[in-house]
Amino acid sequence: MTADGGAEANIGPAVTTVPPRGAPARRIAGVAPRRLLVYLPILPALVAFVVLLGYPVVLAVSISFQKMGLRELVQHTTVWIGLDNYRQILTDPTFWTITIRTIGFTAVNVALTMLVGTGVALLLGALNRWLRLALSVALILAWATPALTASVIFQWLFDSKFGVVNWALTSVGIFGDWTNHSWFDTGLSTFFVITLLIVWQAVPFVAFSLRAGILAISADQYEAARVDGASERQIFRRITFPSILPLFMILAFLSSIWDFKVFTQIWTVRQGGPAGETVTLAIYAYLKGITGAQYGLASAIAVVMVLLLLFLLIPYIRRLIRQQEAAAA
Amino acid sequence: MRRSRRQRFAVNAIGVAAILLFAFPVYWMASTAFKQPGDVQTYVPKFLPIPPTLDNFVTAVTRPHFPDFLRNSLIVSVTTVLLALVIGLLAAAAVSRTRFRGRKFFLLLVVVAQMAPFEALLIPMYLIFRQTALLNQLPALVITYFIFTLPFTIWALRGFIDGIPIDLEESAMVDGASRWGAFRRVVLPLLAPGLVATSIFAFITAWNEFLYAYVLMQDTANFTLPVWLSTFRTAFGTDWGGTMAASTLFTLPVLVFFLLIQNRMVGGVTAGAVKG
Numbered sequence: 001m002t003a004d005g006g007a008e009a010n011i012g013p014a015v016t017t018v019p020p021r022g023a024p025a026r027r028i029a030g031v032a033p034r035r036l037l038v039y040l041p042i043l044p045a046l047v048a049f050v051v052l053l054g055y056p057v058v059l060a061v062s063i064s065f066q067k068m069g070l071r072e073l074v075q076h077t078t079v080w081i082g083l084d085n086y087r088q089i090l091t092d093p094t095f096w097t098i099t100i101r102t103i104g105f106t107a108v109n110v111a112l113t114m115l116v117g118t119g120v121a122l123l124l125g126a127l128n129r130w131l132r133l134a135l136s137v138a139l140i141l142a143w144a145t146p147a148l149t150a151s152v153i154f155q156w157l158f159d160s161k162f163g164v165v166n167w168a169l170t171s172v173g174i175f176g177d178w179t180n181h182s183w184f185d186t187g188l189s190t191f192f193v194i195t196l197l198i199v200w201q202a203v204p205f206v207a208f209s210l211r212a213g214i215l216a217i218s219a220d221q222y223e224a225a226r227v228d229g230a231s232e233r234q235i236f237r238r239i240t241f242p243s244i245l246p247l248f249m250i251l252a253f254l255s256s257i258w259d260f261k262v263f264t265q266i267w268t269v270r271q272g273g274p275a276g277e278t279v280t281l282a283i284y285a286y287l288k289g290i291t292g293a294q295y296g297l298a299s300a301i302a303v304v305m306v307l308l309l310l311f312l313l314i315p316y317i318r319r320l321i322r323q324q325e326a327a328a329a
Numbered sequence: 330m331r332r333s334r335r336q337r338f339a340v341n342a343i344g345v346a347a348i349l350l351f352a353f354p355v356y357w358m359a360s361t362a363f364k365q366p367g368d369v370q371t372y373v374p375k376f377l378p379i380p381p382t383l384d385n386f387v388t389a390v391t392r393p394h395f396p397d398f399l400r401n402s403l404i405v406s407v408t409t410v411l412l413a414l415v416i417g418l419l420a421a422a423a424v425s426r427t428r429f430r431g432r433k434f435f436l437l438l439v440v441v442a443q444m445a446p447f448e449a450l451l452i453p454m455y456l457i458f459r460q461t462a463l464l465n466q467l468p469a470l471v472i473t474y475f476i477f478t479l480p481f482t483i484w485a486l487r488g489f490i491d492g493i494p495i496d497l498e499e500s501a502m503v504d505g506a507s508r509w510g511a512f513r514r515v516v517l518p519l520l521a522p523g524l525v526a527t528s529i530f531a532f533i534t535a536w537n538e539f540l541y542a543y544v545l546m547q548d549t550a551n552f553t554l555p556v557w558l559s560t561f562r563t564a565f566g567t568d569w570g571g572t573m574a575a576s577t578l579f580t581l582p583v584l585v586f587f588l589l590i591q592n593r594m595v596g597g598v599t600a601g602a603v604k605g
Contacts, residue, residue, distance in 0.1 A: 041423035042435060044416045045483060052476040053442055059453035073456070123344055131344045138352035144587035145355055146537040148555045149576045153358045156569050162370040164357060200354065261448045264539045268559050282448055289452045290544050302449040309446070 060299045068296035085300035095284070095301075099308065102260065102280040105191060109259040112199045114252050117206030122236075124211050136208075143204035151268035154197040158183040187277025190270050194278065197265055202258070206251050213244040246323045253316045260309050281305045358580070361573035362386065369570040385574035392564055392571075394549055394557070401546075402554040405467055406535040409474040410528045416475075417482030417527070422512060424483070425490040426498075443480035448540060455544055465547045473541045478531040485530070489523030490516065529586045536583060554579045 039046075064086070066072070067079040089095045120139070124132055145153070158165050160182040169178040184190050217240065225235050241248075263282045266272065272279035272287065279287065285305065289298025361369055362385050363378035369385075389395065424432060454473060455464070463469040493516055501511035539555040546552055557564060558572075558579055565571045 038423070038427055038429040041419040045420035045479060046435070046438075048416065048476060048479055049438055049442055052472065053445060053450075056450045056453035056457065057445075059456065060450060063453065063456070073459070120347060123340070123347060126340045127344045128341075131341060131348070135344060135348050135351070138348045138350075140588065140591055141355040141584070142351045144584050144591075145580055146555070146583055148537065148539050148558055149358070149580045150354065152558060152561055152572060152576050153354045156361065156573065157354060157357060159569070162372070162374075162569070164374045167372070167374055200351070204351070257444075257446070261446055263448055267543075268539075285449075286451070286540075286544075290455065295452050295456060299452045302452060306446055306449050 060302060063296050064299040064303050066296045068294075068299075070293045073295070081296070085297050086304070088297065089300055089304060098279055098281055098284050102282075103312070105195070105280060106256055106259045109195055109198050109202070110252055110255045112195065113202040113206055113255050113259075114248065116199060117203045117251070118210060118248070120203055120207035121210035121214060122240075124207065125214060139204035139207060142200050143208075145201065147201065147264045148268060150197055150201055151265045154193055155269060158193050184270055185274060187274065190274065190278050194265055194269055197269075198259065198262065202255060206255070209247060209251055210244055213247040214240060217243045246320075246327070249316065249320055249323065253313065253320065256313060256316070257309065260312075261305070281308075355580075358573050358576055361570060362577040364570060366568075366570050369573075370567075385570040386578065388565075388568065388571040389575040389578060392575075394552070397550050398552050398554045398557045401467060401551060402536060405470045405474065405553060406532050408471045409478060409535040410531045412471065412475045413478040413482045413531050414524065414528055417479055417486055418524075420483045421486035421490055422516075425487050426495070426512075439480050439483050442476075443484060445480075447477055451540065451544060454541070458545060464545060465551055467546075467551060469545050470535075470538075470542055470553070473545070474531075474535040474538060477538070478534050481534075482527050482531055485527045486520070486523060489520055489527075493519050526590045529590045533583055533586060 065080060065082060067081045067084070071077075072079055120135075124135060127135060157163055160166065160180050163183075165183075166178040166181050169175045169181075183193050221239050222235060225239055230238070261282050262280070263286065266278055266280060266283055267286070270278055272283040281301065282305070285298050285301040288294050288301060292298075360376070360378050363381040363383075364375065364385070365378075365380070365382050366384050366388075368375045368378075420435075423429075424436060458464045458466075458469045463472075497515045497519075498508075498511040501515050502508065506514065537555065538553075539559065542553045542556045543559065546556060558575060561572045561575065565575070
């Protein structure tokens with residue numbers, strides 16, 4: 001961001017010293033319009049942000065204070081009801097069950113993703129060239145697979161009758177007989193499959209990023225530690241981990257955001273079923289808003305969801321800022 | 330790094346296990362897709378699709394409306410890329426090559442937009458498209474995906490343009506080229522790899538998107554491929570061979586594109602996050 005500082009002149013140095021070919025015509029237009037001309041290239045993007053992002057945000061907050069259903073929509077009426085939507089949500093035990101479930105689901109997914117991701121990053125460094133290449137290709141396959149495809153594949157893998165997972169578990173023998181076991185009968189078991197699927201897809205990005213971070217650590221540090229007789233474990237604890245900690249935090253932060261609001265995988269696997277046991281906040285907002293046509297209520301859920309996410313991430317954000325400051329000092 | 334033989338063996342064993350675990354789901358999709366339809370649903374799974382067949386693919390592409398879904402997905406994704414690229418390039422070039430009041434604010438706006446939780450804007454977007462009679466129309470998806478991909482496009486292109494020395498343009502302008510001429514003849518060719526990478530990223534985002542397509546497109550004829558695939562039970566019943574063939578067809582372009590740009594992906598995503 002240092003490049004932005006200071007030089008806030010209206011036109012870059014290149015233009016002022018070299019008269020462009022079309023200069024005479026523009027000079028007639030006068031100084032003020034010419035100054036505004038600089039904004040022309042960013043104008044479409046600016047308009048897009050304001051109209052397609054700013055306006056929906058304002059609308060979301062605004063209808064969260066309205067009674068807005070199909071009737072109000074068709075009759076074009078605006079019925080302000082203050083905090084009623086929020087009151088209704090926050091006093092509904094279902095909402096709290098779903099909120100706690102969403103937080104737990106996010107925590108488990110992020111923890112597993114970071115743990116396995118770190119392990120795989122270290123593994124990439126420990127393997128020989130060919131195995132490392134093979135593992136990289138395997139990771140890229142998992143990463144590149146669209147979330148929707150992955151959700152369909154995992155349902156096939158965990159199919160009760162012909163799924164390869166049930167066959168494998170039964171064949172191993174020590175786990176007992178899994179023939180015709182249905183993975184989607186209970187919420188917990190369904191979440192298990194969804195978590196596997198999400199972690200499978202999320203690990204590659206984390207592993208590759210951490211691997212890049214590890215590679216950026218200077219070899220001298222390792223050399224010195226080895227000369228001093230440090231064990232591999234000590235080296236990881238004292239050198240590798242502290243060096244990649246800032247990156248680790250950012251990745252955990254991004255994963256938390258992604259997992260907290262995940263929709264595609266949960267919806268495609270069982271639409272929040274069985275019996276609503278895998279409904280998370282994102283699914284809940286969809287069910288209330290789109291299926292139930294309670295737009296005001298659903299907007300309030302979305303607003304609460306975003307605020308909750310920000311609130312939960314405050315410790316992270318503060319730590320990130322502190323790290324940035326420490327790095328700058 | 331000196332390791333005992335046993336440690337070496339253990340590391341390699343874990344490595345092989347990890348390779349199998351991460352590759353298997355994709356392998357199983359492709360393998361199922363190429364199996365004889367009779368070999369798909371067996372109590373003891375067949376691990377190799379021998380002899381391979383395209384029967385499942387024929388089943389998939391002859392499902393009702395398949396050409397429509399493919400066409401819709403292509404139209405929406407390609408239009409999104411073009412729109413985001415043109416508007417993003419203009420903004421990126423301005424931010425990178427000129428100084429103006431509010432430039433920092435604009436960059437901040439881009440970063441904030443990139444982090445925007447679009448899932449939370451589903452209801453207002455739905456209502457806006459409903460009121461403007463765009464619901465169930467492909468342009469609604471193009472507009473949505475355009476705003477999804479624009480922040481990233483600006484951010485990435487700005488990075489690529491920053492990487493091209495301004496001296497090159499200056500010497501072209503000394504030789505009499507106009508500002509735009511210098512940009513077009515000097516910067517644009519050097520920017521080509523960056524444009525390709527950014528387009529691919531935008532394409533994949535639009536191609537894969539499910540939630541908005543699912544909510545905004547209501548007539549079957551307007552579905553995109555992800556929406557169709559999500560209803561595979563309706564389309565294929567319990568025909569996993571056909572389902573996996575359709576999944577393979579949908580995934581293949583993404584895999585190819587992804588391989589082309591995966592080197593840039595690792596740095597790109599986190600760089601944007603760190604700078605914010």
